[in-house]
Amino acid sequence: MSRSLFDKVWAAHVIHAREDGTDLLWVDRHFVHEGSHHAFRKLAARGLPVAEPGLTFGVTDHYAPTRGEPASEDIAGMIRTLSTNAQTHGLQHFAMGDPRQGIVHVIGPEQGLTLPGLVIVCGDSHTSTHGAFGAIAFGIGATDVSHVLATQTIWQKRPKSMRITVDGALGAGVTAKDVALAWISRLGTGGAQGHAIEYAGSAIRGLSMEGRLTLCNMSIEGGGRFGMVAPDEVTLNYVKGRPFAPSDTWEKAAAHWLSLQSDDDAAFDREVTLNAADIAPTVTWGTSPDQAGPITGMVPMDAARDALDYMGLEAGKPLDGIAVDQVFIGSCTNARIEDLRAAAAVLRGRTAKVPGLVSPGSAQIKKQAEDEGLDRIFVQAGLEWVASGCSMCVGMNGDIVAPGKRCASTTNRNFKGRQGPGARTHLMSPAMVAAAAVTGALTDVRPLLEGREA
Amino acid sequence: MSGFTDVTGIPARLPLENVDTDQLIPARFMSRPRSEGYGPFLLHDMRETEPAARLPEGAEILIAGRNFGCGSSREAAVYALVDFGIRAVLAPSFGDIFASNAVNNGLLPARMSQDALDLLDGPLRVDLAGAVVHHAGGAEPFEIDPVWQTKLLNGWDDIDLTIQHRDDIAAFKTRHHAAHPWART
Numbered sequence: 001m002s003r004s005l006f007d008k009v010w011a012a013h014v015i016h017a018r019e020d021g022t023d024l025l026w027v028d029r030h031f032v033h034e035g036s037h038h039a040f041r042k043l044a045a046r047g048l049p050v051a052e053p054g055l056t057f058g059v060t061d062h063y064a065p066t067r068g069e070p071a072s073e074d075i076a077g078m079i080r081t082l083s084t085n086a087q088t089h090g091l092q093h094f095a096m097g098d099p100r101q102g103i104v105h106v107i108g109p110e111q112g113l114t115l116p117g118l119v120i121v122c123g124d125s126h127t128s129t130h131g132a133f134g135a136i137a138f139g140i141g142a143t144d145v146s147h148v149l150a151t152q153t154i155w156q157k158r159p160k161s162m163r164i165t166v167d168g169a170l171g172a173g174v175t176a177k178d179v180a181l182a183w184i185s186r187l188g189t190g191g192a193q194g195h196a197i198e199y200a201g202s203a204i205r206g207l208s209m210e211g212r213l214t215l216c217n218m219s220i221e222g223g224g225r226f227g228m229v230a231p232d233e234v235t236l237n238y239v240k241g242r243p244f245a246p247s248d249t250w251e252k253a254a255a256h257w258l259s260l261q262s263d264d265d266a267a268f269d270r271e272v273t274l275n276a277a278d279i280a281p282t283v284t285w286g287t288s289p290d291q292a293g294p295i296t297g298m299v300p301m302d303a304a305r306d307a308l309d310y311m312g313l314e315a316g317k318p319l320d321g322i323a324v325d326q327v328f329i330g331s332c333t334n335a336r337i338e339d340l341r342a343a344a345a346v347l348r349g350r351t352a353k354v355p356g357l358v359s360p361g362s363a364q365i366k367k368q369a370e371d372e373g374l375d376r377i378f379v380q381a382g383l384e385w386v387a388s389g390c391s392m393c394v395g396m397n398g399d400i401v402a403p404g405k406r407c408a409s410t411t412n413r414n415f416k417g418r419q420g421p422g423a424r425t426h427l428m429s430p431a432m433v434a435a436a437a438v439t440g441a442l443t444d445v446r447p448l449l450e451g452r453e454a
Numbered sequence: 455m456s457g458f459t460d461v462t463g464i465p466a467r468l469p470l471e472n473v474d475t476d477q478l479i480p481a482r483f484m485s486r487p488r489s490e491g492y493g494p495f496l497l498h499d500m501r502e503t504e505p506a507a508r509l510p511e512g513a514e515i516l517i518a519g520r521n522f523g524c525g526s527s528r529e530a531a532v533y534a535l536v537d538f539g540i541r542a543v544l545a546p547s548f549g550d551i552f553a554s555n556a557v558n559n560g561l562l563p564a565r566m567s568q569d570a571l572d573l574l575d576g577p578l579r580v581d582l583a584g585a586v587v588h589h590a591g592g593a594e595p596f597e598i599d600p601v602w603q604t605k606l607l608n609g610w611d612d613i614d615l616t617i618q619h620r621d622d623i624a625a626f627k628t629r630h631h632a633a634h635p636w637a638r639t
């Protein structure tokens with residue numbers, strides 16, 4: 001029987017198949033961040049140890065201070081609790097001050113912990129990011145986190161399958177973020193609900209690992225708990241030589257990974273195709289990631305009243321030219337080295353009209369960017385260059401957008417209050433955020449790229 | 455967790471689409487221990503601008519809009535609903551992670567078409583075993599994954615179930631790591 005990539009990885013992890021269609025799956029990697037305190041408390045209440053401390057990794061990111069000390073005792077307490085739990089259970093912990101610290105979905109791949117063909121879970125909905133390597137990676141809640149801690153397994157019913165094929169070449173200044181916003185605006189936030197997505201097609205093959213990570217990251221914003229790209233040479237080149245990547249067994253691993261492809265005649269419950277050439281730089285105008293459109297367009301005439309009120313916009317208003325108060329470049333969606341380079345390419349030699357924060361996805365990316373001189377470009381433009389963490393993506397560490405302020409952001413959620421109570425968020429690519437910084441308004445980045453290396 | 459039988463009462467209504475888990479509980483309240491109770495933070499910020507988000511005290515059933523609980527995997531969104539007293543949410547669709555978190559906490563995510571929801575009138579009785587909502591005007595069926603239905607009815611705890619498979623798990627691990635040595639660390 002022909003099988004998809006998802007089927008193959010799933011089948012390789014089934015410990016026990018229950019008659020009702022639920023499978024007990026082995027978990028290869030379990031990442032825990034500060035939000036895991038509920039799960040550790042549940043574990044303690046039952047007096048259970050962590051079943052596989054060697055496969056469980058602590059990551060300080062959600063509450064990580066980006067400017068010195070934690071902003072409050074409450075925040076410091078969250079960071080301490082994770083350290084204590086990691087210590088108690090003998091977990092490797094990428095803690096504050098560790099040169100490998102960063103956002104969980106950035107450092108998993110960076111350290112080579114994320115590998116093709118694995119099952120990876122984390123108590124965070126953007127765990128779908130790791131699927132960019134051809135892994136089954138998904139977000140879970142606290143009860144499931146405690147279950148994985150206790151057993152290194154998880155009960156799951158197999159989702160339906162969906163393939164999003166993007167063929168053709170993306171235009172200049174058009175990125176993986178635009179592909180994500182384009183499909184989500186077309187299918188809606190529930191468009192992939194109940195489905196595992198495989199991204200395929202020549203435009204996807206043409207993406208770097210960074211681009212694929214951005215795309216898989218946003219799967220959940222279209223309702224898909226899983227997003228995947230089949231492994232290829234791009235994947236292998238990224239993985240090779242990473243600290244936790246195999247070395248002795250590399251040849252065997254690489255051959256196995258390249259075999260993880262959907263069969264030619266694999267059937268999907270749903271197929272969606274997009275033409276890469278039709279995708280323009282895209283921005284959100286509303287309070288849900290599907291409320292998005294090309295920068296050349298306008299706020300739709302039938303836009304939801306409630307979203308417009310919150311965002312302080314009117315139907316029919318051109319998106320290009322909407323004034324912003326600040327910008328944010330960061331998050332597990334768009335704070336990898338390639339993202340910082342793309343933003344810097346726009347900002348080089350220019351001054352930002354509005355203030356903003358740039359928080360690299362990991363301490364290692366921060367260092368790399370500094371070695372390349374990108375930090376100086378941001379600082380000279382007038383933006384603040386800070387340490388790595390989730391920062392203004394979710395505001396848990398105190399980096400928030402003030403009520404009523406409008407922020408052009410490289411993050412993944414424009415929900416009401418996501419960046420702080422009353423904050424107005426517009427999602428877009430790093431290059432588009434840089435363009436907004438330069439002009440002080442939502443702007444088509446393409447003219448600003450002319451004559452520059454993007 | 456004790457099993458779910460049925461729940462009766464006047465429903466609260468939140469007829470908005472895409473109510474995400476950031477709305478259900480804003481991030482800044484999530485550092486508290488559960489023992490302090492999450493009920494007071496349910497829809498905390500949304501209550502200020504959205505009258506429907508001020509749910510009546512004592513409500514045990516919530517009728518909501520499409521894609522309820524989308525977004526962040528925060529189980530605290532379920533804690534806020536449960537601690538407020540909600541035992542069943544009826545909506546056309548749910549965020550995938552929210553729905554499984556709900557079931558893990560004995561909260562019923564019942565899927566019903568908007569048309570069926572619009573028919574519901576007066577006090578309701580949500581009968582989980584029969585997968586049907588009784589109301590003044592009759593009875594409307596709802597959808598729930600049969601696996602979740604059984605789990606909720608029995609109040610099952612997954613860890614107890616899984617521990618029975620201890621030997622299978624150990625054998626799987628040995629085989630899996632022998633075949634895929636890189637899956638170890």
Ligand code: SF4
Pocket residue numbers: 061062103104105124126331332333389390391393394412
């Ligand atoms: S950067 Fe944002 S989306 Fe990513 S893990 Fe952190 S809070 Fe979640």
